[in-house]
Amino acid sequence: MDPIAAKYIGAGIACIGMVAPAQRGHHLRQLSRRCGAQSFGSPGQFGNLIFGFAVTEALGIFSLLIALLLLFAL
Numbered sequence: 001m002d003p004i005a006a007k008y009i010g011a012g013i014a015c016i017g018m019v020a021p022a023q024r025g026h027h028l029r030q031l032s033r034r035c036g037a038q039s040f041g042s043p044g045q046f047g048n049l050i051f052g053f054a055v056t057e058a059l060g061i062f063s064l065l066i067a068l069l070l071l072f073a074l
Contacts, residue, residue, distance in 0.1 A: 007070055007071065008071075010070045011067040011068075011070040011071045012067075014063050014064075014066040014067035014070060015063065015064075015067050016063075017059065017060075017062075017063030017066075018060050018063050018064060020059060020060075021056045021057065021059050021060035021063075022060075024052070024056045024059075025053075025056050028049060028052045028053055028056065031045070031049060031052075032049055035049065
């Protein structure tokens with residue numbers, strides 16, 4: 001296999017990792033709406049919600065970084 005073709009295939013596979021944060025972000029948005037509607041459960045879930053948003057964002061940025069590294073650095 002040509003190394004350049006392998007590089008593009010690897011970058012495409014890394015870009016698939018950017019789909020997962022969109023799905024997780026949707027679920028976290030629904031969770032935040034539910035926590036806002038029920039005030040008694042909000043204080044206990046707020047830390048989990050912020051942590052979930054941070055991990056979701058980091059996963060998307062990490063997969064984008066890997067794709068860009070595969071395309072331009074190697």
